[in-house]
Every structure is written in structure tokens, then in C-alpha cells.
Amino acid sequence: MLSDKGTLSDTIEEPMNANAALTRTDAAALELADLAAAASDFAAASKSPNTRRAYRADFAAFDAWCADSGLEAMPAKAETVALYAAALAREGLKSSSIARAVAAIAYAHKLAGHDSPTKSAAVRETLAGIRRELGVAPSRKAPALADDVRRMVADLPADLLGVRDRAVLLLGFVGAFRRSELAGLEVSDVAFDARGVVVTVRRSKTDQEGEGMVKGIPFAADPALCPVRALRAWLDAAAVTAGPLFRSVDRWGHVAAEPMSDRAVARTVQRAAERVGLDASRFAGHSLRAGFVTSAHLAGKAEADIMRQTGHRSVRVFRGYIRTADAFRANAAAGLL
Numbered sequence: 001m002l003s004d005k006g007t008l009s010d011t012i013e014e015p016m017n018a019n020a021a022l023t024r025t026d027a028a029a030l031e032l033a034d035l036a037a038a039a040s041d042f043a044a045a046s047k048s049p050n051t052r053r054a055y056r057a058d059f060a061a062f063d064a065w066c067a068d069s070g071l072e073a074m075p076a077k078a079e080t081v082a083l084y085a086a087a088l089a090r091e092g093l094k095s096s097s098i099a100r101a102v103a104a105i106a107y108a109h110k111l112a113g114h115d116s117p118t119k120s121a122a123v124r125e126t127l128a129g130i131r132r133e134l135g136v137a138p139s140r141k142a143p144a145l146a147d148d149v150r151r152m153v154a155d156l157p158a159d160l161l162g163v164r165d166r167a168v169l170l171l172g173f174v175g176a177f178r179r180s181e182l183a184g185l186e187v188s189d190v191a192f193d194a195r196g197v198v199v200t201v202r203r204s205k206t207d208q209e210g211e212g213m214v215k216g217i218p219f220a221a222d223p224a225l226c227p228v229r230a231l232r233a234w235l236d237a238a239a240v241t242a243g244p245l246f247r248s249v250d251r252w253g254h255v256a257a258e259p260m261s262d263r264a265v266a267r268t269v270q271r272a273a274e275r276v277g278l279d280a281s282r283f284a285g286h287s288l289r290a291g292f293v294t295s296a297h298l299a300g301k302a303e304a305d306i307m308r309q310t311g312h313r314s315v316r317v318f319r320g321y322i323r324t325a326d327a328f329r330a331n332a333a334a335g336l337l
Contacts, residue, residue, distance in 0.1 A: 058104035078120035179285025
């Protein structure tokens with residue numbers, strides 16, 4: 001009987017163990033699927049949202065060109081990519097835009113598990129020839145120098161939009177912010193104290209991992225040009241206590257709940273430039289950052305101090321901002337005629 005019971009027990013436990021093993025296998029499979037999805041999300045997050053959007057658009061254009069040309073886009077041959085780069089150059093695209101299109105093709109192949117055709121000598125030599133023919137010098141917007149900002153701020157209207165624009169211009173200039181950084185600031189990112197205001201930039205173009213950086217914005221001697229007072233005036237006038245720091249304001253003075261876009265920051269600079277008689281097409285959101293670097297350099301500020309405010313990590317990139325300023329410093333042509 002004992003042996004019968006033992007046999008019966010074994011008979012009952014076998015399917016239970018089998019089901020348990022099946023359950024463990026299913027759970028492991030589900031966990032692996034979740035991990036695969038997470039890995040895919042993390043891989044996508046390795047590029048900023050703007051970069052991913054640009055890459056998607058670039059690869060879609062390449063895919064359409066291949067379809068029209070009867071060529072395979074995925075996986076693509078190196079010769080196909082070289083031909084596409086040449087076609088873009090013939091259409092008048094800048095070498096930097098062509099390089100980004102090729103980078104998008106490489107990234108798409110990487111995500112699809114294919115070897116990148118862009119590593120071949122044919123593609124590299126084609127891109128080198130394009131750079132040689134078209135040049136690589138970027139078309140830069142004009143820096144908004146300190147005197148320009150003073151003029152822009154002095155001519156702003158006294159309405160709510162003018163109060164916001166004053167804060168955007170002064171904070172953007174003194175803090176050497178990128179337009180995307182200004183648009184992305186939250187009220188919780190600013191802390192007022194006796195020295196001025198401390199602004200925490202959670203994420204920026206060169207800080208995709210989100211390490212963040214802190215910028216000190218001091219009081220200005222002239223209250224009309226003080227970024228700290230201008231920011232406080234905007235928050236009080238707009239009754240903004242939480243959420244996005246800078247927001248859209250409509251023609252009736254209504255403040256939106258959503259943040260102003262980085263393009264709206266650029267339009268703010270252009271609108272202010274046009275109002276004081278400057279060529280608005282030469283200015284953009286980046287003009288505030290470039291203007292800070294140039295003005296600080298002309299004022300004799302130390303490079304290390306300027307770079308601490310801008311967050312530049314590359315001296316080479318940083319010095320690219322001050323070439324125009326140095327063009328007339330110790331100029332050998334001065335006084336010859």
C-alpha cells in the first residue's frame with residue numbers, strides 16, 4: 001500500500017512538475033521579451049528625439065530615392081549610398097546635410113542588424129570629394145552682442161509678451177543658453193537667492209545622458225538689464241508657479257500651459273532684432289549664446305570662465321565662436337590707409 005501510495009503520489013506530482021517547468025519557461029520567455037523591448041527602447045534613447053526624427057526623415061528620403069532608381073535601400077550596397085550622396089550634392093545640399101543623410105543610412109542598417117555600407121572606401125572617398133568641392137564651413141547666424149541685446153530689450157513693449165521676451169533675451173544671453181535649453185526649463189529648475197538665480201539645465205545637446213549642469217545668473221547693475229529681475233517679473237506677471245518656465249502668450253495676453261518651443265525662442269530673437277532695425281534673417285535663437293561668448297571675449301574674460309558658463313567641452317568648438325571678434329583685433333591692416 002505504501003508503495004501504491006508512493007506510485008500514486010509520483011503520478012500526481014509528475015504533471016504538476018511539468019506544468020511548473022512550463023510555467024517557468026513561459027515566465028522566462030516573457031522576461032526575455034520584456035528585456036528585449038527595454039533594450040530596444042534604450043537603444044532608441046541613445047539618440048536625442050530630434051536626431052531620431054531627422055534620421056527617420058533622412059532614411060525615408062533615401063528609401064524613396066532607391067525605389068525611384070530601382071535600387072535596394074535595405075540592405076543597401078555601398079555603390080548605392082555613394083550614388084545617393086552624389087545626387088544630394090547635385091541637388092545643392094550642403095556637405096553637412098549630406099553627411100547627416102549618410103549617418104542616418106548607417107544608423108538604420110545598424111538597427112536592422114546589417115553591416116553598414118557607409119564604411120566602404122567608395123562612400124568615404126565620395127564624401128571626401130564632396131567636402132572638398134562644397135566646403136565644410138557652416139553658415140553661422142550673427143551673434144547678438146551685448147549692445148544689440150541692450151537695444152532689443154530697451155524697445156520691448158510693456159505688455160505681458162514684452163515681459164516674457166525681456167526675460168528670454170536677458171536670461172538667454174547672460175546664461176549663454178541654447179534655444180532648446182531655454183524652451184526646456186521648468187520652474188523647479190530655477191532657484192533665487194541673494195546672489196541672483198541658479199539655473200539647472202537637466203539635459204542639453206552635448207549632455208544626452210542627462211548629467212546636468214548648473215549656471216549662476218548674477219544681478220545686473222542696471223535693473224532694466226537685469227536677467228534676475230526680468231525672470232522674477234515674468235513669473236509674477238504670468239502667475240507661473242510650476243511647470244514650464246517660458247510659455248506661449250497669445251494676442252489677448254493668455255498664458256498657455258505648454259512650454260514655448262525652441263523655434264518660438266528663435267522668433268523672439270528675430271522679432272526683437274527687427275524691431276530695432278537689425279536684419280532679422282541674420283539672427284536666430286543661437287545668436288544669444290554666440291553673442292555672450294563674443295562679448296565676454298571682447299571684454300577680456302578668461303576662456304575657462306566663459307566655457308564654464310557655456311558648458312563647452314571642446315576648446316576648438318568654443319573658439320569657433322570668437323573668430324569674428326578676433327578678425328579686427330591686432331589687425332595688420334589697421335591704419336595703413
